[in-house]
Amino acid sequence: MTCTLENHRAELEALLAPVFASLDTDVLSVLSPEACDRVLSEDVYARLPIPAFTNSQMDGYAARSSDLTHAAPGSPVALPLGVTAAAGDPQITLAAGTVSPVMTGAMIPDGADTVIPVEESVAGRFPELVRAHQGTPTGHAQFTAPSEPGRFIRLAGVDLEAGALVAKAGTRLTPTMIAALISSGVRDVPVRRALKVAVCTTGDELSDGGLSQGQIPDSNSPMLSAWLRRYQVQVRTLQLPDDPQRFALAIDALQEQVDLILTVGGISAGAYEVVRQALAPVGGSFHHVALQPGGPQGFAKLPHAAVLCFPGNPVSALLSAELFLAPLLRKLNALPEPVAQHYPLAADITSPKHKHQVRRAVIREGQVEILDPGSHLVHDLACADALVHIPVGLSELSAGTQIETWSMNV
Known part of the structure; x- marks a missing residue:
């Protein structure tokens, strides 16, 4: 079954809304290195006026x-x-x-x-x-x-009076907000507990050490872990076997320890798609999104955790995270939306008419140079500094066409 990018986004938002809502409260010192960019779970009021x-x-x-x-x-x-x-x-x-x-x-x-x-x-x-x-x-x-x-x-109090609201629940603790809290006499703040995520890569071909014939390095685990930490997420990683029964047992144990499980790989139409084989019987939903790259997508709701299932090619995995998870994490953590900029295309490009294509690009001399669409090109992914969205219905764009871009790898 094929669905639109917008429909799949809506499905994941509905899946994760109760997970986010269930995050309880931690109390942190505003002087803690962990305080920056955390989100207040309650309104906070000034104990001192500013100036005092x-x-x-x-x-x-x-x-x-x-x-x-x-x-x-x-x-x-x-x-x-x-x-x-x-x-x-x-x-x-x-x-x-x-x-x-x-x-x-x-x-x-x-x-x-x-x-x-x-x-x-x-x-x-x-x-x-x-x-x-x-x-x-x-x-x-x-x-x-x-x-x-x-x-x-x-x-005294010309900036803020004692007893006044310093920050509402849902406010992100930016460096300047930390300064305001300290100046108003606040030392400990109630913050939303960080989301706990497990990144689970699959595939007998993956290695995190020496390579045997037919094996490749597992780049998805460190890439997605680093990406998630930018969103104030606590991350752990696991490599799970290409065995549906063993995979299901590992996921069942893992759901007691985290809020969200992110699986990578094992959801296409091949013969050994372990994630789909293990999760479909317990209500997992797998379909093809009209998207390139990253068409195969899936999700599941387990008793104690949600599961997002991304494709295994590194480009597809990261772009899936950017497209489907990043908007929800930005909303959760009160982070700003990326700023779009317009540049002319450096050369003609084509796109599948019935798919929403996401292309990596490089901005050079005021123009957008579109990179190869291959979902296995990890080095190209690292060199890109922009994403370009080509919506469904467009198959050709000429050089010089103004196109919207979003920064990446910043």
Whole structure:
């Protein structure tokens, strides 16, 4: 049975929706290396305001604006120096009729309502400074202009008030969101547990070590594992035998340990298609999608895990993951959609009229160079930096035609 790419996507979305919904909550420190790109499972509220206290935006002088009302270029106002407020110091009190040198990020002294940058003082630089409990300051600072209330002062909570929502459930912990959480006094966050996936390759021809005659290296396991980890997935890999009974026993044990099983190979129309032979009797669905490469596809719902069944050629396996699994993982993990760009074709291309063809491509000198469609060309796959979709119904495209591309291998 043949189905469209869109129909197969809808089938997999329905299959995986309850799996994703069942993921429970972990609590992680926002300082943990594992926190980045995880997704919040609950709303998180600020414990502290941002900024946590009213502070200076500039290195300058904290003053009462009323003391500078009459300052003018020909009639400077001189105010005695008070103690200095440096970043990290406790709040000091500004005595009436004085100014306190204040550093960027320092607490605004009690009684001050404006900050004059040091370069706007007559001297243009600080004199010798004295911090609290380190002596008595001497000297004056002169100013030739008024300074309005609130100038260069960052009010506590101007960015976010204590108790306000920092991030909703479903928010991805980007580096900047981690900074916001820490700044708001949050140290531990509830995050959705990472999806657990087992990548199971099949085929007696596969080897992960030395090669005997007729064997090939298993490139699918490391390729798909690395690809999945980009989506905050916990991955394990297994090579399963080309024996339906042994394969079924392994899958039955595995479903107790993971959320999703991803099988690679063994689903075509050949005589030894172990995945189809093992899963079809327990409700597995296998059909041909109007797609090239990656036409053979399958899936199954086991009691404790979902199974996605991809074809075994490396190009077909990766493109199946890009087409069918990546959109669901991006939605699960609040990741941005890929950005499409348009480029002219460097040469004429053809495509099967009744299939949605996905071609790897290289962008060179502002043009799209389409690579060979072969599903076994692993090196070509590694060299590609774009994917091109040629929808059903198009069989020929001429050089110079503008075509939409999506970046890959970034």
